[in-house]
Amino acid sequence: MTTLFYxxxxxxxxxxxxxxxxxxxVHAVVYLVTSFFSLAVIFYLLRAPLVAVFEVIIYAGAIMxxxxxxxxxxxxxxxxxxxxxxxxxxxxxxxxxxxxxGAVGTLIISGPLLSPETANTGDIRAFSRLLFRKYGxxxxxxxxxxxFALVGALYLGRRRQ
Amino acid sequence: MIVxxxxxxxxAAVIFVMGLACLLVRRGxxxxxxVGIEIMLNAAILAFVGGSAAWGKMDGQxxxxxIIAMTSAEVSLALAMVVYLxxxxxxxxxxxxxxxxx
Numbered sequence: 493m494t495t496l497f498y499x500x501x502x503x504x505x506x507x508x509x510x511x512x513x514x515x516x517x518v519h520a521v522v523y524l525v526t527s528f529f530s531l532a533v534i535f536y537l538l539r540a541p542l543v544a545v546f547e548v549i550i551y552a553g554a555i556m557x558x559x560x561x562x563x564x565x566x567x568x569x570x571x572x573x574x575x576x577x578x579x580x581x582x583x584x585x586x587x588x589x590x591x592x593x594g595a596v597g598t599l600i601i602s603g604p605l606l607s608p609e610t611a612n613t614g615d616i617r618a619f620s621r622l623l624f625r626k627y628g629x630x631x632x633x634x635x636x637x638x639x640f641a642l643v644g645a646l647y648l649g650r651r652r653q
Numbered sequence: 654m655i656v657x658x659x660x661x662x663x664x665a666a667v668i669f670v671m672g673l674a675c676l677l678v679r680r681g682x683x684x685x686x687x688v689g690i691e692i693m694l695n696a697a698i699l700a701f702v703g704g705s706a707a708w709g710k711m712d713g714q715x716x717x718x719x720i721i722a723m724t725s726a727e728v729s730l731a732l733a734m735v736v737y738l739x740x741x742x743x744x745x746x747x748x749x750x751x752x753x754x755x
Contacts, residue, residue, distance in 0.1 A: 543718060
């Protein structure tokens with residue numbers, strides 16, 4: 493199990509790296525789907541089966557298809573011609589990434605975070621009970637948010653006279 | 654917990670930094686900037702699920718589910734706006750939209 497985690501982490505990191513350095517957006521999205529699949533199996537190993545399933549269905553299934561649709565709706569000869577980012581574009585990312593990784597490294601070497609627990613968090617029935625009882629209002633708010641997003645997308649995509 | 658929480662957090666941090674780099678570097682294409690945001694949100698979900706497994710509480714998984722729902726709303730709006738802007742200006746370069754102030 494632990495070896496599987498390391499292998500999947502390696503796959504996720506490498507495919508994400510290919511994704512952010514790929515020039516063509518369609519190839520980048522396909523690499524990102526690979527990364528999402530390995531992350532979904534990592535979620536399953538971390539005893540979150542429902543989140544793993546939703547990762548595959550919603551992220552790799554719905555959102556990435558939405559990305560592919562919008563890439564294909566914008567003309568490919570426009571999206572392919574993109575200036576290759578030079579070293580001038582990379583240094584703010586390297587600076588901020590270095591600061592972030594340094595902060596996480598300081599957090600981790602400052603001592604053990606917690607004592608390990610062995611509670612089972614993979615029970616879907618208990619998960620649903622928690623979701624719809626304790627967080628029922630949040631579920632309603634999220635459904636309203638999705639409705640607003642739907643109305644907004646319809647407004648932006650309507651045909652103009 | 655199959656691995657210590659520290660290693661999950663290191664993986665989440667590495668993926669988050671790659672998403673940040675994608676957002677900052679690939680400014681020539683709005684879709685790639687959105688892909689960078691997706692990568693960062695996935696790293697956040699990984700941190701939440703790792704914390705949920707480490708503390709033995711399910712609230713982290715619930716929050717990961719809310720992040721997924723929020724992301725689908727955000728991506729649908731943002732991609733509708735990308736298609737709309739591309740229809741008006743025939744470009745997806747974010748520098749061409751710098752006149753959109755106020």
